[in-house]
Amino acid sequence: MKALRKYVDSVKPNFQEGGKFSWLRSTFGAFETFLFTPNEVNKGGVHVRDAVDLKRTIIVVVLALIPALLMGMYNTGYQHFRALGQAAEFGDMFLYGFLQVLPMLIVSYVVGLGIEFAVAQMRGHEVNEGFLATGMLIPLIMPADVPLWMVGLATAFAVILAKEVFGGTGMNIWNPALIARAFLFFAYPSKMSGDSVWYGAEKAVDGFSGATALSNANATGATGFDFMDCVYGLIPGSIGETSVIAIAIGAVLMLCTGVASAKTMISVFVGGALTAYLFNIGGATGMGSLCWCEHLVIGGFCFGAVFMATDPVTSPRTECGKYIYGFLIGAMAIIIRVLNPGYPEGMMLAILLMNTFAPLIDSIIVGRNISRRKNRVKQQAK
Amino acid sequence: MSLSKKNKEAFLNPLTINNPVTVQVLGICSALAVTAQLEPALVMGLAVTVIVAVANVVISLLRNTVPNRIRIIVQLVVVATLVTLVSEVLKAFAYDVSVQLSVYVGLIITNCILMGRLEAFAMQNGPFESLLDGIGSGLGYAKILVIVAFFRELLGSGKLLGFNILNYDCIQNAGYQNNGLMLLAPMALIICGCIIWWERAHNKDLQEK
Numbered sequence: 001m002k003a004l005r006k007y008v009d010s011v012k013p014n015f016q017e018g019g020k021f022s023w024l025r026s027t028f029g030a031f032e033t034f035l036f037t038p039n040e041v042n043k044g045g046v047h048v049r050d051a052v053d054l055k056r057t058i059i060v061v062v063l064a065l066i067p068a069l070l071m072g073m074y075n076t077g078y079q080h081f082r083a084l085g086q087a088a089e090f091g092d093m094f095l096y097g098f099l100q101v102l103p104m105l106i107v108s109y110v111v112g113l114g115i116e117f118a119v120a121q122m123r124g125h126e127v128n129e130g131f132l133a134t135g136m137l138i139p140l141i142m143p144a145d146v147p148l149w150m151v152g153l154a155t156a157f158a159v160i161l162a163k164e165v166f167g168g169t170g171m172n173i174w175n176p177a178l179i180a181r182a183f184l185f186f187a188y189p190s191k192m193s194g195d196s197v198w199y200g201a202e203k204a205v206d207g208f209s210g211a212t213a214l215s216n217a218n219a220t221g222a223t224g225f226d227f228m229d230c231v232y233g234l235i236p237g238s239i240g241e242t243s244v245i246a247i248a249i250g251a252v253l254m255l256c257t258g259v260a261s262a263k264t265m266i267s268v269f270v271g272g273a274l275t276a277y278l279f280n281i282g283g284a285t286g287m288g289s290l291c292w293c294e295h296l297v298i299g300g301f302c303f304g305a306v307f308m309a310t311d312p313v314t315s316p317r318t319e320c321g322k323y324i325y326g327f328l329i330g331a332m333a334i335i336i337r338v339l340n341p342g343y344p345e346g347m348m349l350a351i352l353l354m355n356t357f358a359p360l361i362d363s364i365i366v367g368r369n370i371s372r373r374k375n376r377v378k379q380q381a382k
Numbered sequence: 383m384s385l386s387k388k389n390k391e392a393f394l395n396p397l398t399i400n401n402p403v404t405v406q407v408l409g410i411c412s413a414l415a416v417t418a419q420l421e422p423a424l425v426m427g428l429a430v431t432v433i434v435a436v437a438n439v440v441i442s443l444l445r446n447t448v449p450n451r452i453r454i455i456v457q458l459v460v461v462a463t464l465v466t467l468v469s470e471v472l473k474a475f476a477y478d479v480s481v482q483l484s485v486y487v488g489l490i491i492t493n494c495i496l497m498g499r500l501e502a503f504a505m506q507n508g509p510f511e512s513l514l515d516g517i518g519s520g521l522g523y524a525k526i527l528v529i530v531a532f533f534r535e536l537l538g539s540g541k542l543l544g545f546n547i548l549n550y551d552c553i554q555n556a557g558y559q560n561n562g563l564m565l566l567a568p569m570a571l572i573i574c575g576c577i578i579w580w581e582r583a584h585n586k587d588l589q590e591k
Contacts, residue, residue, distance in 0.1 A: 147557050161572060165579070187563035 008032055026120040030127035054129050054169075060259045061133040064250035065307065068140060069105075071246035072239035073097035076144040079236050097144070101239055104139035107148045111155045112138070119164045130169030130313075131159065137177035137307060140240025141300065141348075142184065150188060154180040174355045175314050178348055185348065214299045214337070214344040230297040241303040251306040260310035263319060264326040268305035271330025272296055279338050288338040295334055304347035305330070314355040321361040329354045392503070393514040396522035399587060403526040404578045408494040412486050413527055414570040420543050422482045423531030425472070427524025429487060431517060433464045434496055438516035441504040457500045458491070465491045495523055530573045538564030 014021050015028035033055075077093030077100075088096075112135045120127040138155055158180035163172045214237075225235045233243020240247075254260035276292035283289075295301065309315065309329050316325050329350050336346025343349060402408050409430075416426045440460050441448075448456045469487045472480035480487065490496065499519050504512040535541055540548030540560045548558065563569050582588045 149557065150559075165575075183563060186566060187561040188559050189562055190559075 026127050058129045058132050060257045064253040065136050067246035067249040068240040071233050071243040073101050076100050100144050104151050107151045108138040108155050109135040111152045112159050115159045128169035134177045138180045141181045141238050154183045157183045175311050241300040244297050244302050247302045247306050263322040264310045267323045267326030268309050268330040271327035272334050275331040275334040299345050300347040308351050316358045316362045318362050318365040321365045392511050393518040396518040401522045402495045402519050414567045416486050417531040417570050418565050420531045420535045423527040425479045427527045429468045430523050431520025434520040435516035437461050438504040438512035439509045441500050442509040442512035445505050461491050530570050534564045537561045
């Protein structure tokens with residue numbers, strides 16, 4: 001350890017102002033703070049600093065995603081062998097999924113981090129850790145058989161046009177991972193439509209694809225899958241979104257560490273359940289006749305509620321706003337699912353829509369608070 | 383023929399540092415609507431160029447005789463006449479394109495670039511300067527339309543001017559797919575944004591402090 005510290009210190013002058021590689025300053029800084037805790041302290045004025053910095057927060061999100069990732073890998077293999085009609089060992093299934101998912105993960109990280117480093121270099125900023133979570137989320141919300149170049153293209157599109165143009169980590173209006181998915185959803189609908197997901201089985205069974213629970217529900221009003229299978233996650237769908245249990249483990253971790261807001265999360269589920277229930281008792285047909293509890297476990301509802309809606313950057317800051325924001329996400333997701341047959345998966349569009357309105361919600365709530373206090377002062381003055 | 387400095391500016395500025403679409407941000411709606419393919423974009427750019435140039439000259443000739451209070455009406459009459467003429471010519475000689483452009487030819491009358499140039503330039507300057515300014519503004523608009531339409535048609539449907547460029551089996555089998563998002567209006571806006579980004583990055587005068 002000491003030798004490493006010595007080495008880092010010895011090459012440091014090269015990367016500082018006036019050094020040979022001073023243009024690589026932020027890259028060096030990123031690796032140095034990755035290896036060692038920075039010992040810089042604030043100068044001037046009084047600052048209260050929490051031990052939990054951006055790095056810790058992001059790492060908790062990444063850890064919370066691990067169960068969903070592992071389950072997604074297993075499920076990819078499970079669906080593959082089920083489609084082929086072959087029996088396979090647990091290890092074979094997992095290995096198949098692992099080899100399918102790992103390249104997507106690598107592409108997403110390499111492309112995204114490459115752009116992040118390059119932009120930080122150009123602007124002379126520090127490299128931010130925000131992409132570590134985004135890079136993990138991107139493959140998890142895509143079907144397992146999306147071509148790798150599409151993953152790379154979508155990642156580049158999202159990082160440049162949804163994040164860096166707005167000023168980088170913490171300044172984006174929309175969730176970059178969802179923008180990546182939305183890009184593919186509209187650009188290459190045949191790969192992403194949500195009606196059917198390929199299991200990567202096209203070599204063995206030519207052109208085989210299976211309907212997801214959502215498209216079954218869209219066509220017939222029933223998911224076509226066992227309810228408990230939906231909970232365990234043994235249904236076709238995007239890699240990380242299928243298993244409710246794996247997502248719940250992540251949710252507990254994020255709630256216990258305080259990284260995600262329980263208010264947002266719970267109100268998404270309440271909004272979704274209530275809207276679906278209203279469709280149920282209103283006698284809607286097709287997707288609307290689906291039991292409210294089934295609506296919550298199929299498609300990306302859980303994943304979106306736990307990992308996407310709670311993104312602190314794109315959700316409202318006011319506590320009361322989080323209830324409104326979450327409730328409307330849940331409600332919009334079900335409304336889009338039921339009323340628009342073109343988009344069986346409403347969660348992505350609902351979250352992006354509410355991301356757009358999050359600043360407005362904040363502004364209204366802050367404004368109301370101000371006027372309420374003004375009124376109180378007036379009352380007292382009387 | 384050598385032009386005075388002012389005339390040169392009147393002609394060249396709209397093409398570069400005072401582009402009607404990317405700097406003044408006018409005429410965006412038609413830039414989104416007609417740029418899914420290159421051909422209608424070219425025709426639209428040409429139509430707007432002709433109309434702005436002629437309307438500029440006419441208004442410039444009338445500028446001292448039109449009472450100030452009814453100048454907008456007069457401008458509208460001139461523009462409407464020209465738009466109707468262009469629309470009829472398109473229907474007669476390029477019917478397919480005119481069908482593709484549908485209402486957007488008629489909507490040139492509401493194009494902010496037109497009224498902007500008439501109000502801001504033709505009302506104060508002579509006919510020759512106004513002609514140059516009109517051609518420059520029209521071409522500046524056409525330039526952006528063509529750039530946007532080039533990317534949208536090439537990446538969206540794999541063609542250029544209707545000729546097949548990318549829809550060959552050898553390319554498709556390699557895993558390439560046409561990008562459906564390019565055919566939707568939001569992508570035109572994003573491409574416009576990227577052009578603005580590029581222009582501002584390369585031109586210090588355009589950067590806002």
